Amino acid sequence: MLSYIIRRILILPLILLGVTFLIFCLFSLLSPMERLATYINDPSVLKNPQSAQRLIDKYHLDEPFPSGYVHWLKSLLRFDFGWSPTANQPVWEAIMQRLPATMELVLYSIIPVILVGIWLGVISAVHHNDILDQFIRVTAIIGWSLPTFIFGLLILFIFYGMLGWLPPGRLSTWAQYIVYAEEGFKNYTYFITIDSLLNGRLDIFWDALKHLIGPIITLSYISWAYLLRITRSSMLETLRKDYIRTARSKGVDEKTVIHQHARKNAMIPVVTVAGMMIIRMLGGVVITETVFTYPGLGFWAASSAQQLDYGSIIGFALLFAFLMVVGNLIVDVSYALIDPRVRLE
Amino acid sequence: MLALQVPSDSNGLIKYGGLDYIFPIRYGVHFHNGDILTPEDIEYSFERGIIFDRAGGPCWMLLEPLLGVGTIEELAASVAGVENYADMFNEEDKLLPEYQEAMIRVYTDYVDRAVEVQGNNVVFHLAQPYAPFLNILAHAGSWSAIINKSWSIEQGAWDGEADTWWNYHDPTNENDPLYNVTNGTGPFMMTRWVPEETIMLERFDDYWRGPAKLKEVVFQYVNEWTTRKLMLQKGDADIVYVPVTNINEVKEMEGVEVIQDLPTLSNVVSSMPWTLNAEGNANLGSGKLDGEGIPPDFFSDIHVRKGFSYLFPYDIMIEKAQHGQAIRNPGPIPKGLLGYTDDPELFYEFDLDKAKEEFQQAWDGELWEKGCKFNIFYNEGNDVRKTACDMLSTYAKIVNPKFELTPVGVQWSSYLKQFLAEQLPIYTIGWMADYPDPHNWAPTYLGSNGTYSAYYGEAYLEWATENVDPLIEEAMKSTDPEERASIYKELTQLAHDQAVALYLYQPIDHHVQRDWVKGWYYNAMIPGMGDGADFYSLYKE
């Protein structure tokens, strides 16, 4: 088990190296002048060809491929991702500043989806009947066919526009002032929902939550349908397995059969799917945050893309690749934790 | 207003025919950190601004009147006798020792002398009489903001010495110690700044005019109109920027006040460079007048320019794309400034027949016969400018089906890049006042050194040097408003006769706020005033 995890962790940097290489190759499609845009904070510098050339030399932007890659890699290791004109600050700083907002959104989307999605899937598998089956199947396909940006606009239209229940952004102005500028308010985790509770500010907690609901639903509705369906079919499949009959033949009660014998086995494919789902969600962050003007990484990445801000978009892609590789590692490890056949290999 | 008196000829604080401006400094003004304002702080602030001179930044406005140059680099290079400022530095950006002395002289002989402390007065010595100088200083822009000298030095900014200044010239944001800290004398102090996201201000209780009524101010950058609208609707935002196209959506909103018809000091112009850079330029098609493209000097023919001037449906544009929230200008000078004229003779009107006549004469009839094909530009995402392009393209086709103008949207950065490279055949660009004086406009659009017109190509520069520049110079030096006005009118006449550009419109601004916001007033010269405010005067009910 330990050696398995260690092996996986050792592969991780190799994959990441591959990702940087891939991104550098894409980056190389740009002219040195365009790549320079990543490193400067004022486009007017480009006016003067000499100062531009000096910067190109400084950042080794017109070097041949291998050495250019090495220099770029070195700057990445120093967390020097360049300058983000979109955020008007260094890319790394921009990332760190926006990461908590995105993480808060993603975690709040993942955890309920996983817990409730699996729970519902198990329930619907146990109370298996044809109407529910068809309903889930149809819902899943429709959910699958409904693009996030359309669903998000729908939510925006209904809950924000028509009903006026939910506000866009991340915090109301009054709450922002308290959270960011007031001395008494301490930021422990930078997750506003958690920090507000730690500070005993229920009003801020409620405000933050109201801002989160729309994005959470939008980010997770596909995953809900998907995970529920996968859990259900995996459960149904497992419940037909011989060992379930064995357990029943021992006089084990149905609850134990389902929640101990069946569920643990049924989770094995679900873990893989949940992993894929989380990865999909990372992509969905860009659209969701854009639709709801939620000030996280995705929103920033989308505006960077619109403004051809290469530095930001590449920093963002690298970060997400990193998150994805780490996510895959977690999935593989939890896979091993559940399945002794993998664990003891 | 940190001065006790505004200098003028009558109070004797402007001397030597407008070469010296003397400002007696107010006593007992506090900085946010508690320090008291001194004349030295003011001297330091301006001198630092001059040596700072960020490339593309606003400091030319100080350099031009005080030192008679556009950039400090220009001055340094001429003092040191080198062609380029960069030539004085080695690979690692270190000053080469042989130039050290010259660089010190730049400071001691020029910069230091331009702004001086005399007792409790600060004296500005101008390099030449410069009519708009007071307007420049009075503007709320960053170039005349006063900072605390000792505090700035503590933060790691320029230490005020002559032999170090070049290390503080044109820094990158990361290397600028004052990039993300503030310490001023204004009514509010900055408590939090997330670039492109939020600015939070808190009342400064020791403000010399007495504390402001608002305790705190939060600015938020929200690009999405829908979000801004919701914030306004819910009362989460007190003042929002509403695009002119969406103004109808807020007019009926409860508890929201819409103030319209605010004149702005800005205009939008489509330029037609007389000669273009043909090198590597795909925008010109074949690069010849053969129906498949245009020659680089296409627009140097006055009939072409006049043709396009008649082709544009100015009124439809204003009515539809601007919801009527704009007026027309005959030339570069916006309404509300000295020298503006609304002589109907000077306006081009949408007239396809006249356009046809002009085009038929252009290029000795060759253009009419063969047609043309080229790209016209707008910056991606700017729907109004795209509409303008589409209009030109459509109506050109009506006049002559052989005229094919393809609207192309490009990102702002590459738009600017191509504009600087003189590659754009027709492109639209706007200008907002830096200071309320026609001198901020005429040279920009017409002068051979103008921010825009300098890129109109060889042919234009030749014409402008001969016909425009002397007038601009004369207007700048004159202190007689009437005389100046007539010169600017003359310039407008020139712009019309030569059909230098399509003067599309001068936007009219509006202000949208919750009705509980009180104390708002309009001042066209405060940047972004339509959607912003002088927060000192504001209070909420």
Add this chain to the structure above:
Amino acid sequence: MVNDNKTKILQVKDLKTYFFTENGIVKAVDGVDFEIYQGETLGLVGESGCGKSVTAFSIVKLLDYPGKTVGGQVFFRGEDLLKKNEKQMRQIRGKEISLIFQEPMTSLNPVFTIGFQITEALKVHYKISKPKAQEKAVQLLKKVDIPIPEQRINEYPHQLSGGMRQRAMIAMALACDPVLLIADEPTTSLDVTIQAQILELMKTLLKEFNSSLIMITHDLGVIAEIADRIAVMYAGKIVEYTDTRSIFYNPLHPYTYGLLTSIPRLDMDIEKLDSIPGLVPDPLHFPEGCKFHPRCPFATAKCRKEEPVLKEVENKHLVRCWHFEKVKEEAKKIAFTGRLAVSE
């Protein structure tokens, strides 16, 4: 042969289990009667799909959807199991009636240790403490001849060999000293040597525990070794029911006869190896009359129309055939001693 002195453990009367599928009703078990006495082994024989496993699962009420027992009675120690609710059944399963399944790989839960699975029944029925259960598990594994049981109890099914797993299954079934064991093809998936070992083990353990056994198999060779009596099933019904010797020496049903001729025998030429022609009938469309008639060499017009009933034609020898005498004649021509000689 039937020993009337022994206690009757289980009596199945007219058991009917149907599967209500989308395409129609499948009468998987259609009126089955038999009984088992203490310490006795009953062999339930037939081709796959004849309803023998369904019979077993009907007894313990572990039918898969959409199967349903629609009629009959199952008396276990005098009480009708079919009338018991799920909770009462749970108390019987694993404690008084245990099951051993065909495929030990799939019948053991891959994510739990052997020890856990063996002691689970104990924990369910006796609520004994963990260390005690562990101890018992070790004992049981010893009983089924698994070496180093202390180590094995912490291993997972995939770490064991096939024979080992079946031994573990047996240990699991015996955990609560059940009165009745039902073994559903317990040796089918094992290779021949292991098969013999397992059968030997089961025989020993049955004696030791004095349990009864229902042995379900399609392999007459296996049944010959272990069963006291045999019920041959075909298409959901018992077609012949008597003691083991009579089945082998005096088969009366053409199906039994066919099964016997298909056993490979040492004293016969391979070429003569005979198997029953035709296929197991489609359970949705059983033929009219005797269900075996399409495959039966003795079939007559009567067989096609009228279904025979199961009746005692010789002493304690029940058969469901119009022409059992013809079969008897035919069977006599071939002595089935060879196989018995081999296995006994």
Add this chain to the structure above:
Amino acid sequence: MNRIVKKLLSNTTSLIGLILLFVFVIIAVFAPIIAPPLFSDPYQIPRMSWDTEPQPPGFPLSDDMIFIYESMGEPIIRDKAIFGTAQGGYDIFYGLIWGTRTAFRIGIVTVVFSMLIGVILGSIAAYFGGWLDELLMRITDIFLSIPFLVAAMVLTTILGRGLDKVMIALVFFGWMGYARVIRGSILCAKEDVYVMAARALGVKDYSIIVRHLLPNTIFPVMVQASMNIGSMVITAAALSFLGVGAPLGYADWGQMVSFARNWIIGSPGHAGEYWYAVFFPAVFIVLFVLSWNLVGDTLRDIMDPRLRGEL
């Protein structure tokens, strides 16, 4: 093959899918008749007026536009915007009709090309095995390490705006799934007798792959491809929505939705007064993707009954 067609026609959901798909094909094929183009570039959505505000369904062609048509000597083919106009006066109806062609082009071109790349790389990896397999699969892993939408966004940012660029980006980051599927099937099929026999007979590797292995393993890939057409169209639309896809005014559904973004809420008291700006484009996208998914889902069921019930 007959069996598959029969199954597709007999299943209600897939029948709905097929009918929808048929309707879209009709729309795409007859686009020039349903919505005759005005410009030499038919994918440029014509304007019904110069208004920046969206106009409701039935909005008549504005006088300015009538003037333009008349001066050009063009007949006025449509004097009403049946579905209304998007911001900028763009005719929603026209954009959706021609956008159908765009959607088919995006879906089919990207899926075919990424399938081609995936199949080639996957079969090479599986057939030759060893270090080549290892190398190709690690490359696949690397490509899979960037979320698809993010990857496509990065590449379109670098390549620049335009539908062709979007398609390149989708293909470049879209082939990995096919490579994995085909590799898996070929690894199984490789050991089959007929392949062994062909190898023993000295048949060339190339023709073993093309003649023997691919015909027997391509079906799962085709199923996956049919399911992917929908998601490719969604991703392309998402890129347009984010403003890095099709150029402004291009007949593309994603762009039609993004036109509606600023108008989604309407003014107070008139919530949803611009509903048509988002409704019609949304219906087109959802139905198009749904039809592919319904067909693909059934295909998958047919191919592998064991997978029934899984997405």
